[in-house]
Amino acid sequence: MQAISKLTILGSTGTIGESTLDVVSRHDHYQVVALTANTQVEKLFQQCLEFNPRYAAMVDENAAEQLDNKLKAAGREVTVLSGVTGLETVASLAEINTVMAAIVGAAGLLPTLAAARAGKKVLLANKEALVMSGDLFMQEVRNNQAVLLPIDSEHNAIFQCMPENYAQGLESVGVNKILLTASGGPFRTRALDELKNVTPAQAVAHPNWVMGQKISVDSATMMNKGLEVIEACWLFNTTPDMIQVVVHPQSIIHSMVSYIDGSVLAQMGNPDMRTPIAHSLAWPERIESGVEPLDIFEVANFEFEKPDMQRFACLRLAYEAMHRGGTATTVLNAANEVAVAAFLQEKIGFLQIPHIIEAVLSHATIEDALNLDVVLKADHESRLYAEELILK
Numbered sequence: 374m375q376a377i378s379k380l381t382i383l384g385s386t387g388t389i390g391e392s393t394l395d396v397v398s399r400h401d402h403y404q405v406v407a408l409t410a411n412t413q414v415e416k417l418f419q420q421c422l423e424f425n426p427r428y429a430a431m432v433d434e435n436a437a438e439q440l441d442n443k444l445k446a447a448g449r450e451v452t453v454l455s456g457v458t459g460l461e462t463v464a465s466l467a468e469i470n471t472v473m474a475a476i477v478g479a480a481g482l483l484p485t486l487a488a489a490r491a492g493k494k495v496l497l498a499n500k501e502a503l504v505m506s507g508d509l510f511m512q513e514v515r516n517n518q519a520v521l522l523p524i525d526s527e528h529n530a531i532f533q534c535m536p537e538n539y540a541q542g543l544e545s546v547g548v549n550k551i552l553l554t555a556s557g558g559p560f561r562t563r564a565l566d567e568l569k570n571v572t573p574a575q576a577v578a579h580p581n582w583v584m585g586q587k588i589s590v591d592s593a594t595m596m597n598k599g600l601e602v603i604e605a606c607w608l609f610n611t612t613p614d615m616i617q618v619v620v621h622p623q624s625i626i627h628s629m630v631s632y633i634d635g636s637v638l639a640q641m642g643n644p645d646m647r648t649p650i651a652h653s654l655a656w657p658e659r660i661e662s663g664v665e666p667l668d669i670f671e672v673a674n675f676e677f678e679k680p681d682m683q684r685f686a687c688l689r690l691a692y693e694a695m696h697r698g699g700t701a702t703t704v705l706n707a708a709n710e711v712a713v714a715a716f717l718q719e720k721i722g723f724l725q726i727p728h729i730i731e732a733v734l735s736h737a738t739i740e741d742a743l744n745l746d747v748v749l750k751a752d753h754e755s756r757l758y759a760e761e762l763i764l765k
């Protein structure tokens with residue numbers, strides 16, 4: 374009989390949030406204490422009816438009020454909080470031990486940091502938090518004895534292939550390379566001159582994964598892989614030179630770790646986020662996730678390619694930003710979020726995404742990311758400049 378684990382799910386109405394609730398609902402020993410969303414009142418209301426949390430938090434004040442009224446009318450005793458402080462409160466409740474950090478983008482940073490500061494087990498899907506503020510985030514994890522487990526399928530795979538003592542330095546435990554796999558997205562083989570006219574609908578149609586809109590566009594530009602290179606550097610205490618991106622269009626191998634004795638360890642499975650979610654929820658034990666077992670005879674062929682840095686300028690920009698250090702990755706992330714939102718609203722074309730990010734990076738003054746104020750200022754200023762470029 375496993376001990377009861379009490380959870381807050383930040384971003385419960387998103388793709389990762391819903392997959393988390395799916396895994397949780399398959400087991401008796403997870404209790405959902407708090408759920409959060411940005412503006413989706415109806416979806417959060419339905420989740421509250423099904424999972425009976427003690428708290429629900431919505432960023433938007435009006436949405437929170439609507440949710441509160443609906444829950445009262447339904448006779449449910451759920452405390453509804455609002456604003457970013459509401460999210461921070463539910464991420465650090467004394468009664469929870471685990472936080473699923475599944476808000477998309479920079480908006481996830483403050484609540485995810487609150488969970489780390491409160492010493493929780495943090496299941497990290499929100500990679501943008503580490504890209505914006507990796508050094509400070511990892512310091513909070515260490516200083517507060519939080520446990521950080523990666524949900525991103527690649528990082529979860531790497532974690533599973535690492536020796537237990539990897540935090541002491543990859544070279545000292547015999548690792549010589551991390552092989553970070555990438556599907557290559559929907560435009561891997563599309564003629565280069567067609568890319569300037571691709572639509573948001575084409576960009577979000579990922580061949581192997583069902584995901585939120587922002588990460589789907591990031592996968593099409595391969596900025597997602599760039600963000601993941603940066604994420605891997607912080608999670609595994611290493612440098613971008615130790616990370617080789619490998620395009621593997623089948624998305625069955627979720628990443629690999631190469632050792633000095635010639636061994637290469639891989640983690641495989643069907644592309645379904647419930648595997649890394651279940652792995653992190655139960656770690657170091659294993660639980661069922663609802664994922665179909667991998668039929669190795671059906672997959673049969675694995676392909677591997679080097680990434681095309683010319684086609685995927687975003688990947689190059691991410692490597693460059695991580696090499697530069699300090700607030701460069703904060704600027705990269707902010708400019709990317711603004712550019713992707715503008716692309717989804719059809720204000721700019723697909724190929725303008727990397728142009729805007731590059732222009733914001735060359736305009737910004739890169740500083741040491743000494744504290745949160747410096748990071749948040751870099752984020753804010755980069756957004757303003759990116760917006761200006763989009764309006765031109």
Ligand code: NAD
Pocket residue numbers: 383384385386387388389390409410411412413432474475476477478480481498499500501524525526582583584585586587588646
């Ligand atoms: P999504 O768009 O489906 O869901 C995002 C969630 O965040 C929703 O619950 C939404 O209400 C909430 N949210 C959005 N803006 C917010 C704001 N300003 N303040 C507070 N909450 C806000 O996104 P997703 O695909 O579930 O991705 C979530 C995170 O997980 C992202 O960081 C993404 O990179 C990462 N991730 C996702 C996948 C995947 O397969 N979907 C895989 C790996 C990593």
Ligand code: MG
Pocket residue numbers: 525526527601
């Ligand atoms: Mg990933």
